[in-house]
Amino acid sequence: MTAPVAKLLLKVFTYRQLAVGGGFLAGFGYVYCGIGFALSALPGYIILEDHFQDQFPKALSASSLFNFIGIAVLPPLLQYLKTLFGSREAFILFGAVTWHMIPAGFGLRDAVPRGGCIDRPSVSKRHAKTKRDLKFVNKYLSFCSCLFYHKNYAILVVTEFLSSLIYISWALFLVSLGTSAGLREESAVILSTAAGVGSFLGTALAIGLFHFQKMNAYTSCAVPLLVNGIGLVGLTFARDFNSLLSLTLLTGFCLGVNISGMIGIIPSLVCRYHFQQAVVINYFIDGIAYQFGGLISGAIRDLYGSTLYVYGFAALLSFVALPWILIWACNKDPNRECEPDLS
Template sequence: MSGLKLAFILDLAGIGFGISNIPLYIALAETFQDSFGTAHSAVSFIGNFGMMLIPLLLEYWREKYGLTGSLVLFGALMWNQIVSGVLLESKASTEHRKEPIDEEAETSSIAPRPDPSASMEDSGGIYHAIIAHPTIPCFYAAQCIHMLVMVSWCMFLLPYGVEKGYTQGEAILLTTIGGFGFSLGRGLVIFVFYLKWQSRLVLIITPISLATVLFVLTVFTNDLILLCFESGIIGICLGYISSWMFSYGRDITCLHHFNSTAAWSMLSLGTGMICSGPLSGSVYNIRGTYDDVFIFLTILAVVEAVTIIASISLNRRSPSCDYGDK
């Protein structure tokens, strides 16, 4: 298979993954509304274990059925999302038909209270959403930067360990412990949203600041045990921030504009993911050392912290949307 054909297929797969995430994101908001943050952080935490299971499952299928067979089975596994989406839509339609007609509401001069899920329709697009919630661009910039930092760290952690003089088997410990820390960080966010602490600056600036400091310390650390410790803490911080950003999307806007902003939120995350390789790779090519990449990630983490502080601070001061409370 040519490189161009492979890139085209991977692009299509990436588009499919992105599109499949948006309906789930919106469905959670419609279903849980004010508890969206808790629900979404729990879903992200559980989904993280699925991500860890997939490589093992693919390897088992590859040994048993070959590379082509394993990819076919993986594609078939993804079709469960179509079934889930159909069941979700069927359930929503059934509940809508079963709703009793309130005759008094029809004859009363007082208009009945609108259904919150209905308020998510006809939002007027992203332009009207930004007018109503001017903090959105700042928050999406923070999302893009965070994804750039996180993906770059994941990509270059293993070769960075090799560059420091360790074997590939030893360097894998860095990614393994970092991945475990990432899962733990996502789990912590569940309690933050459950306790309604998601807007407390100290609970989001602390992990960003800690990750920033550890990026610098990693450059000057050569001991494997210390590197593993730093990798685990960075993983916790990045996993925490990643899950918080996804779940905080409901707090940054109202239900009426949520549909319009969901796709743009995914776009900001995808942009950061796409740019991570070329930008970090360009930094590496300047002097041919991964030390420069980690310094670059440190600078980005500082910029990310500033944009998040601005987003939360402005969001607190912004008035409620004309269509209702956030």
């Protein structure tokens, strides 16, 4: 229906300008989709912390299991729907499936009332100096003040940004990696399933680490990202199906531990008064990383003409993140308990 309009616009704009503008408008639907996912996920995240204050990391990791089940199941399901109905109808059906979030939203329970405020005199005395030192932050940067009050959380944000760049670069091109290695598309899709299975198992391990109180900077980030970087380097050299499948399982496992660990460890790095702000910052950082990760990895693939360079880039990021993690691990400052007026 818009073809006549496009023809008229070509008298004013070049092909490139029109293509860029059309691409922007076409992709705008995905912006709406992302906003919807954020609006649906954020309340659930905070409500989990309200209902499971002491067991929040385990509860969050358990909920993440279902995310990775979706990653394992949906790619082959979408491929099957495409063979039955074609791409357009398959994506319409896929979009309809996401409407399950509507009744899920109605099913959310109200938050459990929290206990009283901190009333220890030492806390108020300590923060009298803190408020003077951070007067500029409280006045002009109150929307991100937790980054200044909780230094380890600020380091976690940098690490999470790098991890999200790694994750999106790894996840976007798994099928392309398989086809570039000579696999048929039907076989390459299995790599996405292996990624979901590996991430599921990694999240299960994260639940165990939280249960036994063994989750820290090393187990949530340092070791998983180190092994992940080695696995990503291996993916750039693998050519047969079994090697690709094994390394995809390994990297998915590491990223599952890493993602679940970083999200679940937030309550131990920030006070309860800064928790919701920290959650918002986390989602914002993830969104920025996913956006730029897709753009950067896509540009690398277009520039060098091979998916292998994308995985080399992701491996490099895995190693770049390690110094930040070591700074976090070596910083032994306790989690500051802030008063409500510091939020």
